[in-house]
Amino acid sequence: MDKLLIEGGFQLNGSITASGAKNSALPILASSILLKDKLTLSNIPHLNDITTMLEILSSMGAYMTFNENMDIEVNTSLINNLKARYELVKTMRASILVLGPLLARFHEAEVALPGGCAIGSRPVNLHLDCMRKLGANIDTSNGYIKASAKGGLTGANIEFSQVTVTGTENAIMAATLAKGQTKITNAAKEPEVTDLIKCLNKMGAKIQGEDTDKLIIDGVRELKPTNFSVMPDRIEIATYLTATTMTGGEITVKAVNPNTIDKVLQKLELAGAKISKDKDSISLKMKKLPSAVNISTAPYPSFPTDMQAQFIAMNSIAKGQSEVIENVFENRFMHVQELIRMGGKIELKGNSAMIDGNLNGLTSAPVMATDLRASASLVLAGLVAKGITKVDRIYHIDRGYERIEEKLKLLGAKIDRISE
Ligand code: UD1
Secondary structure, eight states, X not given: OEEEEEEOOOOEEEEEEOOBOHHHHHHHHHHGGGOSSEEEEESOOOOHHHHHHHHHHHHHTOEEEEOTTOOEEEEOTTOXXXXXXXXXXXXXXXXXXXXXXXXXXXXXXXXXXXXOBTTBOOOOHHHHHHHHXXXXXXXXXXXXXXXXXXXXXXXXXEEOSSOOHHHHHHHHHHHHTSBSEEEEESOOOOHHHHHHHHHHHHTXXXXXXXXXXXEEEEOOSOOOOEEEEOOBOXXXXXXXXXXHHHHOEEEEEESOOGGGGHHHHHHHHHTTOEEEEOSSEEEEEEOSOOBOOOEXXXXXXXXXXXXXXHHHHHHHTSBSEEEEEOOSOTTOOHHHHHHHHTTOEEEEETTEEEEEOOTTOOBOOEEEOOSHHHHHHHHHHHHHSBSEEEXXXXXXXXXXXXTHHHHHHHTTOEEEEEEX
16 A cells, blocks of 8 residues: 655745646536536546546446547546446545436436545535425435436525535536526535536536525526636645645745635735735745644635644644634544644644644654545645654545645655555
């Protein structure tokens, strides 16, 4: 199994290019099911989660080719199997994103129920409720969601009781081909939801209200083939900027949309980083130890839960005390025990982590990744720890960070992937 070996204590300097956003690419790939033709996508990152989505689509009868620009062309005209199998779904919860598009186009779908997850129970009740609102019959038995809508889906008013990103995306995709109008309130406003809306509208969908929590969707009969470039990965970008705030140095991340990470940038500035934004790049300079910052996670535009673990790593070596409150997921502190093993002074109280910055710094240890963002926080801790940190189970990190060791090496980090 692959592991990362990181020798801590080196500053990060130089420039890297951001990858395409995983959380935008996944729903956009699922949306190809809505089309009886070809969707051409660029800036799709090479990640295990993307491979899983492509495997699900191929298992249904879609086929993919790469054109001369290495854009991926997904052709879903011959889909004939409406089932997403457990063997694939269990490795990635976002597989639930095929439910809405399958129901919308074929009026039928069978999707394995995603199981538990390291960061909380993560139910899919809100996804199922909105499919029912749109007229689907849903039966969950033998570990599968079996959904059908004889005669097709019909527009409805959907009010989410809680903000859900993939739930909103599933509702949007389902409503795109439903008869009549759908109104969604308390919709997620994450930039990845907006990216999906932009792609669908380019295909001929009629969706209004992007970037707001009220969406109005007028169902259309069919969508047309198009091409689309996926937005940059704001969490990947924010992770490298946080890493440099910890190690010190000066980096530029190119091919970014700086406006999608305002909250994170504000917090990094509070920690002491000097940040400058250009149209499509962000530069960060850090010449001292970071100062501790409090954060409280919530849906966009607030501070993203996907950056919480990295900020706990930063606060562990920062000057001062801080509180990190996790409001989105019930159990997203699995990285804390590993950071404590590296010398972090962190105490958990319910959904808060109280951190006392350790000015002696962290020390290396063999540590275990438990989920995607937790593993990123351990890599960041390894970059500043004394000695060589070995991060195990890095398949989690390969789900969401494209060539992480190569990008960090470009910036001057001492990091290697080994197989043992
Ligand atoms: C998405 C992101 C993930 C990010 C999360 C929150 C993708 C592929 N993943 O996950 O990286 O951490 O948003 O920004 O885009 N909930 C329910 N019932 C449901 C659905 C959700 O109770 O049916 C709860 C969840 O348990 C959680 C909260 O709602 O507590 C928000 O989860 P949600 O926004 O749905 O997360 P995902 O879309 O799975």
